[in-house]
Amino acid sequence: KAGVTQTPRYLIKTRGQQVTLSCSPISGHRSVSWYQQTPGQGLQFLFEYFSETQRNKGNFPGRFSGRQFSNSRSEMNVSTLELGDSALYLCASSLAGQRDIQYFGAGTRLSVL
Amino acid sequence: ILNVEQSPQSLHVQEGDSTNFTCSFPSSNFYALHWYRWETAKSPEALFVMTLNGDEKKKGRISATLNTKEGYSYLYIKGSQPEDSATYLCAFCNFGNEKLTFGTGTRLTIIP
Numbered sequence: 001k002a003g004v005t006q007t008p009r010y011l012i013k014t015r016g017q018q019v020t021l022s023c024s025p026i027s028g029h030r031s032v033s034w035y036q037q038t039p040g041q042g043l044q045f046l047f048e049y050f051s052e053t054q055r056n057k058g059n060f061p062g063r064f065s066g067r068q069f070s071n072s073r074s075e076m077n078v079s080t081l082e083l084g085d086s087a088l089y090l091c092a093s094s095l096a097g098q099r100d101i102q103y104f105g106a107g108t109r110l111s112v113l
Numbered sequence: 114i115l116n117v118e119q120s121p122q123s124l125h126v127q128e129g130d131s132t133n134f135t136c137s138f139p140s141s142n143f144y145a146l147h148w149y150r151w152e153t154a155k156s157p158e159a160l161f162v163m164t165l166n167g168d169e170k171k172k173g174r175i176s177a178t179l180n181t182k183e184g185y186s187y188l189y190i191k192g193s194q195p196e197d198s199a200t201y202l203c204a205f206c207n208f209g210n211e212k213l214t215f216g217t218g219t220r221l222t223i224i225p
Contacts, residue, residue, distance in 0.1 A: 004156075033213070042117075042217040043157075043202070056212045090157070098213040099145045099164075099206045104156040 002027065004093050006105035014113050018079040021108045025072050025093030031055075032074040033098060034066060037088040037107075046089075048098060049074050056098070078110075086112045117205045119216035126193045127224050133189045134219040136203030140184035145206040147213065148177055148188055152199040160188075160201075193223045 005024040013019050025032050033056075034046040045058035049068035068074045072093070078085055088109050092102035118137045126132045138146065148160040161170040166181040174191045190197055200218040207214075 035215075040217075043204075043215040045212060045214065048212070056210060058212075092157075098211050099162075101159040101162050102147070102149075102157075102213070103159070104149075106156050 004091060004103050004105035006089075006091055006108050008108060009106065010109045010111075012111045012113065013081050015081055015083060017081050018077065019081060019110060021076045021089055021091075021110075023074045023076070023091035023093075023105060025074070025091075026103055029093035029095055029103070030072055031094045031097045031100070032068055032072065033092045033094075033102065034074070034076050035090045035092070036060075037090060038084075038086075043090065046076065050097060081112045083112050086110060117203060117214050117216040119201075119203055119219050121219060122217070123220040123222070125222045125224055126190075128193055128195060130193055131189065131191045132193060132221070133187050134201065134221075136186045136188070136205075136216055138184050138186070138203075138205035138214075139207065140182060142207040142209055143181040143184075143205075144208040144211060146179055146181075146186050147204040147206070148186070149202040149204070150199045151202055151218070157202060188219075190221075193221075195223045195225055197221060198223045 031050045033048040035043040048056040066076045088107045090107045092104045094100040149157040151157040163179040168179040202218045204213045204215040
């Protein structure tokens, strides 16, 4: 059974640009959650999608958005990038939501110059 | 804002010794408590999901206990091995919005 796949693994962008990250969940999982990891911080929750609907949202500005497709694949978009957006972005999938075991992808390392 | 606190932040343990660390979380509206192990250059991997007060879970040399009334969970590692070196994360899920809030982790280093 394939695990959670995130693409790309590494990304370098400049301030003001936008970026789209992709996450393919484990087959059969309907929930996809996104997290941001920065040095010294825990995993900060961005949002959760379930059956193509955003079910939960963390405390991030509107520049961070996402969506989920009918095959449960999810994308996260960050517009007007800032230096502080440099981070590791992880996605996790689960059967029914955040109360269930989360299966994490390897992450996308975003550097904003 | 939910606070999930883990202590200590980091720990060095001699190979063969046993160790434990703590996760503190709000005692109200409890739904689930998760533990994950995050090794360098890998993805976080689930260890346990606990939902009932008094729960004790075990996986090999690693075990965890849960006290929802006072809001804490302990993770124990018996006979530490070098492969136990990792950051151990706990995450609290509250009833209502079912949103996971992670602690900042305990970074464990096993000294051979």
